[in-house]
Every structure is written in C-alpha cells, then in structure tokens.
Amino acid sequence: MTMTDTGVRWVPVPPRRRRPRTLAVGGAVLAALLIVHVIAWRTTEMSFATLLDGADGMADFLSEAIPPDLSADVLLPSLEGALVTLWIGLLGTTLSIPFALLLALAAARGTAPGPVVYQAARGLLSFLRAVPDVVFALIFVTAVGLGPFPGVLALVFHNVGVMGKLWAETIEDADPGPPTALRSAGAGRLQVAAHALLPSLTPQLTGLLLYRFDVNVRSSLVLGLVGAGGIGFLINQSIQLFRFDEMLTHILVVLVLIVAVDRLSALVRRHLGSAA
Amino acid sequence: MLQVTGARVRYGDREVLHGVDVEVAAGELLAVLGANGSGKSTLLRAAAGLAGSDGGENDGEVRVDGRERAPLDVALVFQRIHLVPRRTVLDNVCAGALGRLPLRSSLVAALFPRAVREEAMGCLERVGLADRAHDRAGALSGGQQQRVAVARALCQRARVLLADEPVSALDPAAAEQVLGLLAELAHTERLAVLAVLHQPGLAARYADRVVGLREGRVVLDGPAGTDVGSLYPADDRDLEAVS
Incomplete structure (x- = not known):
C-alpha cells in the first residue's frame, strides 16, 4: 500500500460500468457520420488526382499573378473600389437598423403585441435570412441595373433578417426586472422597450451591429462579383481579362480593408464591453 | 386607504392564500411578517394585481380609497430594485x-x-x-x-406603496435608512405603505403595525412590538437569536 507524506493512501479506481445501450448509440452515431461523409465525398467529386493534374495550371496562374501590378493606374482605382465596397457595407448596415429594430421588437416574446404579429415577424425574418444576399443582389441588379445601389439594397434586405433575429434573441434574454417595474407603473409596451429594454441592452445590440458591419463589408465584396459595384467588380473584370497581376493587387487591397474593419470593430466592441 | 378583502390565491391545486383581509390606513407603515412560504409575498402580489397574471387564480377584492383598485393606484418597490443601471x-x-x-x-x-x-x-x-x-x-x-x-x-x-422585501438585499445600515424613509413618507405624506419584511427586528423599530401570516392565513395583527416569534419555526428562531 502506497501512502503520501500526509497519510492519504492510494485507492484503486473502481471500474466504471458502461451501459451497453450507451455504447450501441455511440457506435450508431459514428457509423452514420461516416456514411454521410462518404456520400458527400462522392457527390462533390473530390479527387486528389485532379488537383495534382491541375498543378501546372496553378503554377501558370501564380507566375502571372506575382508580382502584383502596383502601378498607380491599377492601385488608385483599386483603392477607390475598396472605398465603394466599404460604403456599400456601411449603408447596408445603417439603413437596416430601423427595420431590424421594429421586427426584433415584434419578434421577441414580451415585446410582441400578440401571437399573430409575433409569428408573422418571425416568418418574415426567417425568409429574409434564408435568401442569401447574393441572390438579392442578382434580383436588384436585374431590377435597377449594375452599380453599388443594388448592392446596398441587397445588404439591407438580408441584414434586416439576420440582425433582426439576433436582436430579438437579445431582447428575449434581457433581465425582466426593470420592464416589470415600469409595467407596474403603468408604462405601455413601447414605453417599456424605450426606457427599460433598449437602454439596458445598448452594449449588446451595438456589439451585434458592429459584427454585422464587419460581415457586410466582406459580403459587399462578393456582391461586386455579380455586378453590384465596388472592388469585387474590379476583381471580376481582371479575371475575365486574364490580368492576374492586377487581380492580386485588388486582393491585397481587400486584405488591408478587411483587417482594418475587423480591428476597428473589435476595438469598439471591447470598449463597449468595459463600459457596460 | 388600501383594503384587501378575502384574498384567495390558488396555483393549480395548491391554495397559497386562504381568504386574507388586510387594511392599511393612510399615514401608516404596515409590516407583513411570516416564514418562507407563509404567503406574504403572494399577498403583496394580490394587492398589486399581479397574482392573477402569473398563472395563479385570484379571488378577492382590492380597494383603494374606497374605489376598486385602478392600475396606477399602487406603486411598487422591489427586493431586486429593478432600476436601469x-x-x-x-x-x-x-x-x-x-x-x-x-x-x-x-x-x-x-x-x-x-x-x-x-x-x-x-x-x-x-x-x-x-x-x-x-x-x-x-x-x-x-x-x-x-x-x-x-x-x-x-x-x-400613487397613494399606496407596496414594498416586497425592500431591504433584503441591503447591508444593515442601508436597510435602516430605507425603512426609516418609508416610515417617514407614510407619516408625512400620508401614504399607505405595506412592506413585506424578513427581519422582525426592523419591523418592530419602524412599522406602526404588524400583520403575521402563517400557512396563508392572518394569525397575528397588532401594534409594532407585538411578539412575532410564533410565526417562525423553532430552528429559524435559533438562527435569529444567533445573528
């Protein structure tokens, strides 16, 4: 028998009984996961051989792309395009605030005026979320023509769906205390939202808004690829003209833009967190 | 000023209040005492008109100044304060x-x-x-x-102020100050104040009258300083003596 200096003796660990049912369920889940991955692998035509065959093409592509074309003729339009992308993301986020707020209040238990409105608002939010922003962009490009404007519209529509849902969940999770207090003082639904819920939740709601701004700037890049202006449009153009050195310049500019927006949003969110 | 008559509150099969009558006059601080589960918070919720809204069934009548209670007639103060920080x-x-x-x-x-x-x-x-x-x-x-x-x-x-354990979350000095304030408001502003309290000592010092509840019935009604020991189970009384 081994003992420590303090007189605690080593005790053998008793065997843990595993129920056979747990083992069976675990095995079945594992087998099911394996099967779906095999199906997915076959359906998407995954093939390392094809990748190796394409290596030459990749090498050609890279040799043309490097070094990037950093001449002013390319860089200046690129920076301009990046700014347009930023403005699309900014307006797409800001203009969706009032709609997202109204729908969030209608889609949160506790602030919803009734079950019918609640279900309708939830349904609308789900629909807006389910349609990807690229699809909205394609629709609006068809409707109002090429350019940044349809990009802004597309972001507003999709972002109302996502941000409205995130805000509704935040409102539902709020501390029910202050709203109860104001209701007992005779305040109506909108008054409770304006004086108890929204002021308490400002840091969380703003944090989600900044997160969505971050995502929307990245989305607006993709929207450019389908003709909604900005630097995505330039990337698409240089690929079609086989100017891969220009394309790499655009991508490097995008990298700087995305990192800058990400840092800014993280900084503000950290500040909000400490103020709350 | 505040009259609660025949308050009977049921949650499902369980009756929490068996027909309680309580009256608070203008200018009076009434302390409601009782052990955990005696129904004292339910009484306050019934007086505030909240006991019907949380799944409970509420019979009985609440009158303020001789009229049936209107929504803005009573103001509430909560244990967890509920300000927007x-x-x-x-x-x-x-x-x-x-x-x-x-x-x-x-x-x-x-x-x-x-x-x-x-x-x-x-x-x-x-x-x-x-x-x-x-x-x-x-x-x-x-x-x-x-x-x-x-x-x-x-x-x-509101002319009626209902306070649900208003000092349970406060340190002793702050508790004295808040209860002192409630008593003073009752006396000088002629408010009817009903406070549910956990500490009999505080009730004895600040209330004008105490009502004791046990198992959903009023078992005691008297001036401040009435011996309320019988409201609490014996082992709780020992704890009280130690603290």
Whole structure:
C-alpha cells in the first residue's frame, strides 16, 4: 500500500460500468457520420488526382499573378473600389437598423403585441435570412441595373433578417426586472422597450451591429462579383481579362480593408464591453 | 386607504392564500411578517394585481380609497430594485411617470416634459439624493439605488406603496435608512405603505403595525412590538437569536 507524506493512501479506481445501450448509440452515431461523409465525398467529386493534374495550371496562374501590378493606374482605382465596397457595407448596415429594430421588437416574446404579429415577424425574418444576399443582389441588379445601389439594397434586405433575429434573441434574454417595474407603473409596451429594454441592452445590440458591419463589408465584396459595384467588380473584370497581376493587387487591397474593419470593430466592441 | 378583502390565491391545486383581509390606513407603515412560504409575498402580489397574471387564480377584492383598485393606484418597490443601471438617476425617476404620459412626450428620455423632470427632482430631493440626479443609477450603492426606486414610486403619484422585501438585499445600515424613509413618507405624506419584511427586528423599530401570516392565513395583527416569534419555526428562531 502506497501512502503520501500526509497519510492519504492510494485507492484503486473502481471500474466504471458502461451501459451497453450507451455504447450501441455511440457506435450508431459514428457509423452514420461516416456514411454521410462518404456520400458527400462522392457527390462533390473530390479527387486528389485532379488537383495534382491541375498543378501546372496553378503554377501558370501564380507566375502571372506575382508580382502584383502596383502601378498607380491599377492601385488608385483599386483603392477607390475598396472605398465603394466599404460604403456599400456601411449603408447596408445603417439603413437596416430601423427595420431590424421594429421586427426584433415584434419578434421577441414580451415585446410582441400578440401571437399573430409575433409569428408573422418571425416568418418574415426567417425568409429574409434564408435568401442569401447574393441572390438579392442578382434580383436588384436585374431590377435597377449594375452599380453599388443594388448592392446596398441587397445588404439591407438580408441584414434586416439576420440582425433582426439576433436582436430579438437579445431582447428575449434581457433581465425582466426593470420592464416589470415600469409595467407596474403603468408604462405601455413601447414605453417599456424605450426606457427599460433598449437602454439596458445598448452594449449588446451595438456589439451585434458592429459584427454585422464587419460581415457586410466582406459580403459587399462578393456582391461586386455579380455586378453590384465596388472592388469585387474590379476583381471580376481582371479575371475575365486574364490580368492576374492586377487581380492580386485588388486582393491585397481587400486584405488591408478587411483587417482594418475587423480591428476597428473589435476595438469598439471591447470598449463597449468595459463600459457596460 | 388600501383594503384587501378575502384574498384567495390558488396555483393549480395548491391554495397559497386562504381568504386574507388586510387594511392599511393612510399615514401608516404596515409590516407583513411570516416564514418562507407563509404567503406574504403572494399577498403583496394580490394587492398589486399581479397574482392573477402569473398563472395563479385570484379571488378577492382590492380597494383603494374606497374605489376598486385602478392600475396606477399602487406603486411598487422591489427586493431586486429593478432600476436601469445604464440610465441616469433622474431618467429612472421620470420613468415612474410613464403611465400618465402620452407616447409622443415619452418615447425617449429627451422628450420628457419639464414639469415631469422637475417633479422627479422633487421626488429625488424627498429621498435625499437630488445631488446625484445626473449620475448613472448603476454607480450608486445598493441603499441609494433602493431610495431612487422609492423616488420613482413617488413620481407615480400613487397613494399606496407596496414594498416586497425592500431591504433584503441591503447591508444593515442601508436597510435602516430605507425603512426609516418609508416610515417617514407614510407619516408625512400620508401614504399607505405595506412592506413585506424578513427581519422582525426592523419591523418592530419602524412599522406602526404588524400583520403575521402563517400557512396563508392572518394569525397575528397588532401594534409594532407585538411578539412575532410564533410565526417562525423553532430552528429559524435559533438562527435569529444567533445573528
């Protein structure tokens, strides 16, 4: 028998009984996961051989792309395009605030005026979320023509769906205390939202808004690829003209833009967190 | 001022209050005492008209000043205070007036009419915190926050004030101060104050009258200082003696 200096003796660990049912369920889940991955692998035509065959093409592509074309003729339009992308993301986020707020209040238990409105608002939010922003962009490009404007519209529509849902969940999770207090003082639904819920939740709601701004700037890049202006449009153009050195310049500019927006949003969110 | 008659509250099969009558006069602080589960908080919820809204069934009648209780007749003070910590003290007090303000002059704090702000300042002065009007409510101590909550209740202009364990979350000095304030408001402003309390000692010092509940019935009704030991199980009494 081994003992420590303090007189605690080593005790053998008793065997843990595993129920056979747990083992069976675990095995079945594992087998099911394996099967779906095999199906997915076959359906998407995954093939390392094809990748190796394409290596030459990749090498050609890279040799043309490097070094990037950093001449002013390319860089200046690129920076301009990046700014347009930023403005699309900014307006797409800001203009969706009032709609997202109204729908969030209608889609949160506790602030919803009734079950019918609640279900309708939830349904609308789900629909807006389910349609990807690229699809909205394609629709609006068809409707109002090429350019940044349809990009802004597309972001507003999709972002109302996502941000409205995130805000509704935040409102539902709020501390029910202050709203109860104001209701007992005779305040109506909108008054409770304006004086108890929204002021308490400002840091969380703003944090989600900044997160969505971050995502929307990245989305607006993709929207450019389908003709909604900005630097995505330039990337698409240089690929079609086989100017891969220009394309790499655009991508490097995008990298700087995305990192800058990400840092800014993280900084503000950290500040909000400490103020709350 | 406040008359609760035949309050009978059921949750499912369980009857929590078996027909309780309680009356609070204007200018009186009534302390309601009782062990955990005696129904004292349910009585307060019944008086506030909340006991019917949380899944319970509520019979009985609540009258204020001889009329049936209207929504704005009673103001509430909570154990967990329930201020909005990120808002200023003054905005929190103004929120007490929301029930009588139309939406166009109350949708955001900046729209509150000047008369409401000045009345709120008066309420803050009444609880001794006028100098903290522009501080964030969350920056105040627990006792100060509860006094702001009392000011918010005053701003509601109700003649009846119901306080649900208003000092249970406070340190002893702050508890004395808040109860002193409630007693003083009852006496000088002629409010009817009903406070559910956990500590018999505080009730003896500040209340004008105590009502004791046990198992959903009134078993004791007398002036402050009445021996309330019989309300609590024996082992709780030992704890009380130790602390």
